[in-house]
Amino acid sequence: MSPIRLAIVGLGKIARDQHIPAIARTEGIALAAIASRNAALEGVAHFATLDELLASGEAIDAVALCTPPQVRRAQAQAALEAGKHVLLEKPPGATVSELGPLIAAAQAAGRTLFATWHSRFAPAVEPVRALLAGRTLRSVTIEWKEDVRVWHPGQEWIFEPGGLGVFDPAINALSILTRILPRPVFVTSARLAFPANRDAPIAAELDLADAQGLPIRAELDFLQTGPQTWDIRVDTDEGLLTLSSGGAKLFHEGATLVDEKEAEYAGIYRHFVDLIRRGASDVDLAPLALVADAFLLGRRTQVESFEY
Numbered sequence: 277m278s279p280i281r282l283a284i285v286g287l288g289k290i291a292r293d294q295h296i297p298a299i300a301r302t303e304g305i306a307l308a309a310i311a312s313r314n315a316a317l318e319g320v321a322h323f324a325t326l327d328e329l330l331a332s333g334e335a336i337d338a339v340a341l342c343t344p345p346q347v348r349r350a351q352a353q354a355a356l357e358a359g360k361h362v363l364l365e366k367p368p369g370a371t372v373s374e375l376g377p378l379i380a381a382a383q384a385a386g387r388t389l390f391a392t393w394h395s396r397f398a399p400a401v402e403p404v405r406a407l408l409a410g411r412t413l414r415s416v417t418i419e420w421k422e423d424v425r426v427w428h429p430g431q432e433w434i435f436e437p438g439g440l441g442v443f444d445p446a447i448n449a450l451s452i453l454t455r456i457l458p459r460p461v462f463v464t465s466a467r468l469a470f471p472a473n474r475d476a477p478i479a480a481e482l483d484l485a486d487a488q489g490l491p492i493r494a495e496l497d498f499l500q501t502g503p504q505t506w507d508i509r510v511d512t513d514e515g516l517l518t519l520s521s522g523g524a525k526l527f528h529e530g531a532t533l534v535d536e537k538e539a540e541y542a543g544i545y546r547h548f549v550d551l552i553r554r555g556a557s558d559v560d561l562a563p564l565a566l567v568a569d570a571f572l573l574g575r576r577t578q579v580e581s582f583e584y
């Protein structure tokens with residue numbers, strides 16, 4: 277079977293750090309083109325925009341949209357209308373409601389739409405999900421604290437409307453949470469801290485629950501210096517399970533159950549190839565809906581201005 281010919285749209289941090297190496301390591305898919313306003317890759321066909329790429333007639337089967345969420349809906353719609361399979365970086369969009377028409381467009385075109393949640397491909401996520409299925413859960417604590425200056429240097433879009441601010445990384449925690457817990461969860465209250473000069477929060481505290489009243493608390497911070505924290509702790513009737521390093525490690529009380537180098541994007545591309553071959557799509561909006569609900573319910577405070 278000939279490989280799926282993929283174009284990357286938006287040659288920024290995540291495209292370079294993760295997508296390009298993962299595509300090179302994945303059987304059944306090959307990088308065939310780049311659409312980037314600012315950069316090119318030697319030996320790969322280059323177009324300034326997705327529209328130019330689609331108009332060129334270049335032979336591609338699929339696109340990976342590695343652009344900010346605010347511009348992705350229009351790109352996804354154009355690609356699906358042109359008969360291409362579409363991979364969306366997380367979050368899948370700037371709003372929840374824009375995804376419905378994209379799902380319908382993928383169905384109408386008979387193409388794959390894959391809304392990726394890279395943290396769900398972290399090595400300890402499926403093991404902890406299996407463990408939690410058989411236990412009584414008492415509480416969940418999320419601590420997602422990183423330094424925006426280190427991980428998103430100069431990315432102005434992240435603090436613009438639709439950029440999600442601290443929820444850009446924290447939605448990864450919510451993507452894990454909604455995968456590992458046995459029942460759906462919902463937001464019960466939220467406190468959001470907005471810098472005086474920005475349109476998205478730089479820190480937040482959330483309370484969530486499930487229908488049985490499981491208390492879930494999340495502390496999110498984008499100004500964490502020193503050690504960075506991407507942890508989810510689940511207190512159960514059989515002890516404390518700690519998912520650490522964004523899902524790469526799992527501890528039960530003191531014992532290490534999983535400690536693997538993360539290979540999230542290899543898993544993403546294997547799944548994308550499989551979805552395309554099966555003629556299926558994979559779009560789960562639960563993490564984005566929780567973020568939207570935090571914005572709906574959240575009490576807002578103003579904190580000092582933020583500059584990179």
Ligand code: NAP
Nearest residue numbers: 286287288289290312313314342343344345347365366367
């Ligand atoms: P980035 O470094 O800012 O790259 C985004 C790229 O999108 C830019 O380099 C630019 O590419 C293109 N772009 C920016 N504004 C655009 C616009 N208005 N219209 C069209 N294209 C535009 O951001 P990133 O960190 O790679 O993040 C991109 C997405 O990946 C985000 O949704 C983010 O949440 C997700 N993600 C990021 C990370 C991470 O660690 N950084 C991890 C996982 C997921 P060109 O200059 O090539 O046109």
